[in-house]
Amino acid sequence: MAATPANRLESRFGGVTLEGEPHALSAWFVVGLRLTMGLAFLGAGLGKLTVFAGEPFDAAGYLMGSEGPVAGIYAAMAANPAFMDVVNVVVPATQILIGLALVAGAFVRLAALGGAMQMAMFYLGSWDVGGPLGFVNSDLVYLIVFLAIGAFGAGRILGLDRYIEQLQVGGEALIERYPKLRYVLG
Numbered sequence: 001m002a003a004t005p006a007n008r009l010e011s012r013f014g015g016v017t018l019e020g021e022p023h024a025l026s027a028w029f030v031v032g033l034r035l036t037m038g039l040a041f042l043g044a045g046l047g048k049l050t051v052f053a054g055e056p057f058d059a060a061g062y063l064m065g066s067e068g069p070v071a072g073i074y075a076a077m078a079a080n081p082a083f084m085d086v087v088n089v090v091v092p093a094t095q096i097l098i099g100l101a102l103v104a105g106a107f108v109r110l111a112a113l114g115g116a117m118q119m120a121m122f123y124l125g126s127w128d129v130g131g132p133l134g135f136v137n138s139d140l141v142y143l144i145v146f147l148a149i150g151a152f153g154a155g156r157i158l159g160l161d162r163y164i165e166q167l168q169v170g171g172e173a174l175i176e177r178y179p180k181l182r183y184v185l186g
Helices: 026-047 060-064 066-079 080-105 108-125 136-152 178-185
Strands: 009-013 014-020
Touching: 026 080, 026 108, 026 136, 060 066, 066 080, 066 108, 080 108, 108 136, 108 178
Parallel strands: none
Antiparallel strands: 009 014
8 A cells, every 4th residue: 555645735726736745844944934924023013112112103104105006095094093093002912913923833824814914904005016026025925925824734833733723622622623713723
């Protein structure tokens, strides 16, 4: 009986099948990607705190200077002081939480979704369509990286998600008892 390779990628979508066998080092690079993005977001969030920045974080300047399809929406957001009070807390707080989750490998898919959503907002706000491939900027790259981290189930590789999924609840593994948690863990 021939052994099926444990390290196999396969997906079918829209009538297209993709398949391959990643290199044995792929798991290390997935962990490296998760840790790098986690530390980057943790650093970005901490850098917005007054204790490190020296002054309170204010996203209004970024929102007012945005270009592209959301410029009007972002300008209206920046002009609303109550909304900005919330944004100025939510942005650094979510960046810190996303960073911590990725570094720990806990709730990675949820964190990756949050990171991708934030990068989508940054991408739309820093609209750069100059040059032959101007639509590809670092914000778009980070958005795709976050989606890849979630797709890889990067929290199961040297991360806490591997253990969280196996916690016993009512005599069965958490992920077996509550299968929808697969969307936030991994």
